[in-house]
Amino acid sequence: MxxxxxxxxxxxxIDFNRVMGVWSDYSRVPLANLQKSFVMGEAFERHERGQISDEEFAAAVCEEMGMALSFEQFSTGWQAIFVGxxxxxxxxxxxxxxxxxxxxxxxxxxxxxxxxxxxxxxxxxxxxxxxxxxxxxxxxxxxxxxxxxxxxxxxxxxxxxxxxxxxxxxxxxxxxxxxxxxxxxxxxxxxxxxxxxx
Missing domain, CATH: 3.40.50.1000 (HAD superfamily/HAD-like)
Structure with a gap:
């Protein structure tokens, strides 16, 4: 089999709330706002298919969610998803x-x-x-x-x-x-x- x-x-x-928490700390955007605005939209799907770069993905998500983050800050939050x-x-x-x-x-x-x-x-x-x-x-x-x-x-x-x-x-x-x-x-x-x- x-x-x-x-x-x-x-x-x-995994826990997306951990991601939002880090992004909220870095961006000073309230956690509740980020939780409302996060969607697994077109950029998310294209990134998972390998159609756009990590940097393009980060820029698209930051724009969608109204966050001003460096790529390093975005990445640190993105990896926080893993719990154990x-x-x-x-x-x-x-x-x-x-x-x-x-x-x-x-x-x-x-x-x-x-x-x-x-x-x-x-x-x-x-x-x-x-x-x-x-x-x-x-x-x-x-x-x-x-x-x-x-x-x-x-x-x-x-x-x-x-x-x-x-x-x-x-x-x-x-x-x-x-x-x-x-x-x-x-x-x-x-x-x-x-x-x-x-």
């Missing part, structure tokens, strides 16, 4: 590989984050056979093409695949191909699934 795991809020906890690993999921991933299954990560991410989390959390690469990143693939979830590409690269069919993600739209995208898709709603979702299915 092929098991595909999302990264944020599946393998590692979910060791119970890492353990599941190792167990699956021991049993002969293929385990990969598929994440909508961007170059800025990849300067941070691989070094901060080396356990992720150690627990996965391969890591697929949207910026490198030129596509992002829930585009059906990104799932098709992973299946093609891995040599598995949809009915041999299980996918875990915390975003309902991403789950629907995978389900369109017939992939068994599990919506991760909390830290217990993945361990509970495998307690019944392993």
């Amino acid at each position: 092929l098991y595909i795991f999302d990264l944020g809020n599946v393998i590692v906890d 690993l979910r060791p119970e999921v890492i353990a599941v991933m190792h167990r699956l590989r021991e049993l002969g299954h293929r385990v990969v990560v598929l994440s909508n991410t961007n170059r800025l984050h990849t300067y941070f989390w691989p070094g901060e959390y080396p356990q992720i690469a150690e627990a996965a056979d391969k890591i697929y990143l949207s910026q490198e693939m030129g596509m992002r979830k829930p585009d059906v093409g990104i799932y098709q590409k992973v299946l093609e690269m891995e040599g598995f069919s949809p009915h041999e695949t299980v996918f875990f993600d915390d975003n309902a739209d991403n789950i629907k995208g995978a389900q369109r191909l017939g992939i068994t898709s599990i919506l991760v709603t909390g830290k217990e979702t993945v361990p509970d699934y495998f307690a019944k299915n392993l």
